[in-house]
Amino acid sequence: MARGRGQLNSGNTQAADLPKAKLNKQSLQNLGKLLSYVKPYRFKFAGAMLFLLLSSITGLAFPKLLGGLIDAAKGDIKQGVLPPNLNTIGLIAFVILFIQAFVSFFRVTWFVQIAENALADIRRDTYFKLITLPMNFFSNRRVGELNSRISADLSQIQDVLTTTFAEIIRQVILMVGGIAMMAIVSGRLALILLIILPIIIPCAIFFGRFIRTLSRQAQDQLAESNTIVEETLQGIASVKAFVNEAFEAGRYDKSVRQVAKLAVKGAKFRGLFASFIVFCLFGVIVGVIWYGALLVQSGSLKVGELTQFVLYAILVSASLGSLPEQYANIQKAVGSSERVVEILNDQGEPIDIHETDNIVTEKIEGNLSFNNVRFYYPSRPEIEVLKGISFNAVAGQKVAIVGPSGSGKSTMAALILQFYHPQSGELLFDGKAASEYSLTDIRNQVAIVPQDVMLFGGTIRENIAYGKLSATEEEIIQAGKRANAHDFITGFPDGYETIVGERGVKLSGGQRQRIAIARALLKNPSILILDEATSSLDSESERLVQEALEELMKNRTSIIIAHRLSTIREADQIIVLEKGLIIESGNHEELLKNEQGLYRYLSGLQFEVS
Numbered sequence: 030m031a032r033g034r035g036q037l038n039s040g041n042t043q044a045a046d047l048p049k050a051k052l053n054k055q056s057l058q059n060l061g062k063l064l065s066y067v068k069p070y071r072f073k074f075a076g077a078m079l080f081l082l083l084s085s086i087t088g089l090a091f092p093k094l095l096g097g098l099i100d101a102a103k104g105d106i107k108q109g110v111l112p113p114n115l116n117t118i119g120l121i122a123f124v125i126l127f128i129q130a131f132v133s134f135f136r137v138t139w140f141v142q143i144a145e146n147a148l149a150d151i152r153r154d155t156y157f158k159l160i161t162l163p164m165n166f167f168s169n170r171r172v173g174e175l176n177s178r179i180s181a182d183l184s185q186i187q188d189v190l191t192t193t194f195a196e197i198i199r200q201v202i203l204m205v206g207g208i209a210m211m212a213i214v215s216g217r218l219a220l221i222l223l224i225i226l227p228i229i230i231p232c233a234i235f236f237g238r239f240i241r242t243l244s245r246q247a248q249d250q251l252a253e254s255n256t257i258v259e260e261t262l263q264g265i266a267s268v269k270a271f272v273n274e275a276f277e278a279g280r281y282d283k284s285v286r287q288v289a290k291l292a293v294k295g296a297k298f299r300g301l302f303a304s305f306i307v308f309c310l311f312g313v314i315v316g317v318i319w320y321g322a323l324l325v326q327s328g329s330l331k332v333g334e335l336t337q338f339v340l341y342a343i344l345v346s347a348s349l350g351s352l353p354e355q356y357a358n359i360q361k362a363v364g365s366s367e368r369v370v371e372i373l374n375d376q377g378e379p380i381d382i383h384e385t386d387n388i389v390t391e392k393i394e395g396n397l398s399f400n401n402v403r404f405y406y407p408s409r410p411e412i413e414v415l416k417g418i419s420f421n422a423v424a425g426q427k428v429a430i431v432g433p434s435g436s437g438k439s440t441m442a443a444l445i446l447q448f449y450h451p452q453s454g455e456l457l458f459d460g461k462a463a464s465e466y467s468l469t470d471i472r473n474q475v476a477i478v479p480q481d482v483m484l485f486g487g488t489i490r491e492n493i494a495y496g497k498l499s500a501t502e503e504e505i506i507q508a509g510k511r512a513n514a515h516d517f518i519t520g521f522p523d524g525y526e527t528i529v530g531e532r533g534v535k536l537s538g539g540q541r542q543r544i545a546i547a548r549a550l551l552k553n554p555s556i557l558i559l560d561e562a563t564s565s566l567d568s569e570s571e572r573l574v575q576e577a578l579e580e581l582m583k584n585r586t587s588i589i590i591a592h593r594l595s596t597i598r599e600a601d602q603i604i605v606l607e608k609g610l611i612i613e614s615g616n617h618e619e620l621l622k623n624e625q626g627l628y629r630y631l632s633g634l635q636f637e638v639s
């Protein structure tokens with residue numbers, strides 16, 4: 030119930046939004062696969078289970094002892110398991126209490142220890158699998174969704190491992206034991222209760238669920254109105270420019286009124302639910318005590334026994350009431366485990382990951398050929414992006430690829446990096462098919478300087494060292510110097526230790542590019558892919574970047590995805606791509622000779638502009 034209330038108030042309950050899954054053989058198998066992560070901790074698990082049993086069973090003894098105390102006080106001693114002496118019973122109660130306290134401590138901490146360790150293993154494996162999955166996996170999914178698998182889904186599984194699982198076992202023991210004890214105390218009373226409870230409790234559960242559905246509706250509506258706020262604030266300039274403030278305010282007002290309406294509707298049913306609980310559930314207790322009192326009056330039941338009975342009844346009701354919530358938790362965890370196991374079972378790329386440095390087993394000199402390569406993205410098989418591309422780049426050459434937007438330039442780069450594989454034709458490195466090399470060997474000898482350089486949150490030094498994790502201080506500074514980055518880096522008070530990325534210093538586009546160049550220099554690849562930035566830099570920055578690039582391109586094969594033709598005049602080979610086909614190729618002079626050619630047309634355009 031507390032959760033339902035939390036949702037009606039405008040709280041953000043992320044975990045509650047996880048969908049539940051049907052419990053069937055397959056879904057339980059998924060959960061089972063995750064439970065197998067508990068295996069290394071099985072001895073501790075067995076101990077925790079034993080303690081769980083102990084604490085549940087000792088918990089069951091209390092109503093009996095308390096009832097016994099009352100009867101002993103009244104001198105109503107019956108021959109049974111309990112000694113007739115009041116003080117002895119009291120002492121026993123304390124001994125059991127002590128045992129329970131002792132056992133509970135270990136039960137709780139051990140379950141958490143096991144679950145947390147198992148979960149850390151699951152998290153590690155899922156994350157590792159996730160980042161070794163092929164690119165195609167990522168093009169079909171949003172980062173947010175994947176992120177939630179690692180966070181929300183695994184938290185749900187964590188709940189089940191740490192508490193739900195133990196709680197269900199405990200509650201079932203309490204329930205079954207409690208019912209048995211009630212039957213022993215008074216068969217007649219137990220029978221009455223067992224007829225009434227199964228009628229009332231399902232009603233309460235059904236009612237509770239209905240209210241939860243209403244809560245969810247209010248929650249969804251609230252999320253919708255939050256979207257309005259987000260949209261409006263993001264596009265605030267448009268809102269103001271079109272003087273649409275009143276329109277937006279009206280839209281928001283309508284949406285929040287709807288939230289209020291749904292919340293009030295939910296509250297009405299919650300009120301009804303409260304009345305129902307008060308009347309029926311407490312009614313049952315009053316009724317039982319009433320009837321029990323009659324039995325006491327007639328001498329067939331003792332006061333202590335009645336107390337005992339009522340305490341057991343409360344225990345059993347509480348257990349019964351808590352089971353649906355636990356069941357729902359299991360259902361959610363099953364849903365979560367499905368999504369997590371989907372990642373774990375997916376086929377990753379064949380990557381050997383070494384903690385320190387990636388060792389190249391087969392050296393590539395830098396000869397690169399495309400041999401009649403045809404390719405479509407697996408997510409969009411109807412559109413063939415490359416329609417039979419063939420070209421040769423000899424080691425050390427500069428090859429520029431030019432062509433209109435969408436012609437397939439970046440796709441060629443993705444194929445060189447083995448992010449995707451052609452459906453027909455092949456890529457050759459030093460005359461040998463790409464498939465004959467190990468994936469890591471190729472990627473270790475190909476570097477890319479992308480258009481938009483992404484720096485990781487961390488120091489500049491760490492960002493440069495990303496190209497070679499084992500790089501020495503000397504090598505990092507050397508790379509910084511060669512990339513024309515040393516001066517601006519040492520200009521910061523913290524030098525190479527300056528924090529960059531989201532929470533650090535914001536670097537300019539040109540500075541970020543030079544860091545990426547330093548990173549690539551450290552990697553020292555045989556083949557370099559240069560995705561030229563489209564946004565132009567100011568001329569000084571441009572010169573520094575260009576110089577750094579020249580340094581980087583020395584002595585290796587460079588594939589330049591060019592947007593500005595001015596930078597590729599010196600290229601050994603220019604490939605003009607249009608709609609996935611090479612329509613022209615040659616060097617700058619050769620291509621200019623073709624009066625009808627696209628290259629001449631494009632360079633004419635750029636010449637006019639500049």
Ligand SMILES: Nc1ncnc2c1ncn2[C@@H]1O[C@H](COP(=O)(O)OP(=O)(O)OP(=O)(O)O)[C@@H](O)[C@H]1O
Pocket residue numbers: 168406408409414432433434435436437438439440441
């Ligand atoms: N991950 C992807 N999944 C599906 N289709 C894609 C994917 N990436 C690119 N495409 C499609 O492939 C075609 C070629 O895209 P590509 O990015 O290679 O072009 P480009 O020549 O590099 O363009 P630009 O100069 O604008 O960067 C486009 O039609 C694009 O929509």
